[in-house]
Amino acid sequence: MKKKFAIIGSGIAGLTLANFLYKDKNYDFMVYEKNESLPIDDGYGIQLSTNSIRILNEINFSKINSDDIYHPKGVDFYNIQNKKICDLDLIQFNANNNKYTTLQRSTLIEFLKDDIYTQHIRFGKRIKQVSELKGKVLIKFDDNTNDLVDYVIGADGIFSNTRSFFEKKKNIPVFKNALAIRSILNSASGLDIDQSRISLMMGKNCHLVIYPTNKIKELNFVCILRHKNKDPNNIKTLLKEVVKQNHNLDKVFKNDLKFWPLYATPKILPSSNSKVFYIGDAFNGFLPTIAQGAGQSIESAYELFNLIKNERRDIQNNYFKDRSKRAKIVKRRSNFNFYVFHLSSKSMQKIRNFFMKFLLKRKNFINSYLGKIYKN
Numbered sequence: 001m002k003k004k005f006a007i008i009g010s011g012i013a014g015l016t017l018a019n020f021l022y023k024d025k026n027y028d029f030m031v032y033e034k035n036e037s038l039p040i041d042d043g044y045g046i047q048l049s050t051n052s053i054r055i056l057n058e059i060n061f062s063k064i065n066s067d068d069i070y071h072p073k074g075v076d077f078y079n080i081q082n083k084k085i086c087d088l089d090l091i092q093f094n095a096n097n098n099k100y101t102t103l104q105r106s107t108l109i110e111f112l113k114d115d116i117y118t119q120h121i122r123f124g125k126r127i128k129q130v131s132e133l134k135g136k137v138l139i140k141f142d143d144n145t146n147d148l149v150d151y152v153i154g155a156d157g158i159f160s161n162t163r164s165f166f167e168k169k170k171n172i173p174v175f176k177n178a179l180a181i182r183s184i185l186n187s188a189s190g191l192d193i194d195q196s197r198i199s200l201m202m203g204k205n206c207h208l209v210i211y212p213t214n215k216i217k218e219l220n221f222v223c224i225l226r227h228k229n230k231d232p233n234n235i236k237t238l239l240k241e242v243v244k245q246n247h248n249l250d251k252v253f254k255n256d257l258k259f260w261p262l263y264a265t266p267k268i269l270p271s272s273n274s275k276v277f278y279i280g281d282a283f284n285g286f287l288p289t290i291a292q293g294a295g296q297s298i299e300s301a302y303e304l305f306n307l308i309k310n311e312r313r314d315i316q317n318n319y320f321k322d323r324s325k326r327a328k329i330v331k332r333r334s335n336f337n338f339y340v341f342h343l344s345s346k347s348m349q350k351i352r353n354f355f356m357k358f359l360l361k362r363k364n365f366i367n368s369y370l371g372k373i374y375k376n
Contacts, residue, residue, distance in 0.1 A: 013280025014155030045220025080203025158285030230261035
């Protein structure tokens with residue numbers, strides 16, 4: 001009899017796992033989403049390293065319309081005044097059809113939903129109660145429906161509701177005293193940057209990232225700003241502190257803006273139930289300062305699928321051991337970047353810039369710092 005999976009959450013992690021289960025045909029599964037639809041109207045950008053693309057190509061990502069994605073050749077680093085410091089070649093990480101890729105999140109969600117949308121996703125589903133019945137997990141939803149499954153996959157984000165039903169140890173996400181402000185740009189709005197590359201500008205208590213997400217070069221813009229209030233009354237007033245550092249940014253901030261407070265989970269904790277697994281941000285949420293949120297969601301889903309497919313013994317411990325090792329590397333890199341990108345002292349900024357110029361020319365450093373993530 002086929003094993004049955006309940007995937008809680010229809011984000012990138014949940015849909016990636018669903019696609020691998022669908023492709024294999026040896027499993028029954030259903031994706032349960034608390035909202036009434038997929039967030040496919042979200043046009044904000046994501047970056048996917050070559051390792052993520054290699055995984056997605058196993059479920060035919062190569063068939064995606066090439067006009068809807070972009071392959072930036074590098075990253076240009078600037079100070080907040082838009083003076084270039086150095087650059088990083090991204091082509092060195094590419095191999096065959098596995099290329100560093102930028103795209104809109106909605107484009108990836110559209111791709112991932114294609115084969116499973118009709119038969120394998122149920123909307124408006126919130127867990128009300130869970131229990132074990134004859135070696136399986138019985139999930140009751142608040143609309144009075146239920147499902148009896150062999151495994152539950154928590155893929156419902158950093159504030160995972162699934163964890164609250166299965167775990168006694170709390171791992172409450174911590175606000176990192178920072179906000180992410182996002183917008184979509186049609187042009188660089190007077191900034192002196194190469195719009196075909198990823199541009200990263202570092203300032204006092206902030207950094208900005210701009211990159212194309214498709215062939216028509218719509219630009220994703222994000223500003224990470226340190227601030228102790230996770231719900232400021234007027235975000236544009238807050239951004240005046242950034243504009244003071246570069247007046248050309250005023251044009252950028254006149255676009256429609258959305259913002260989110262940034263959280264991270266303080267610990268990486270295993271599942272206490274052998275039938276329950278966590279993937280994506282539900283496993284561990286970290287800062288976006290190494291652009292690995294979507295990538296780690298894809299990787300975690302793939303890792304779990306392979307353990308299941310290969311019928312590895314003690315899947316729970318093997319999954320946690322491998323995933324936590326990987327997550328710790330990404331977490332350390334993200335925290336370090338968060339510190340380095342936001343230096344407030346001008347003398348420290350000069351020292352940082354000197355070392356960046358030096359280190360980004362050293363292949364050993366690049367392979368150690370980024371290669372372990374991009375080419376795993």
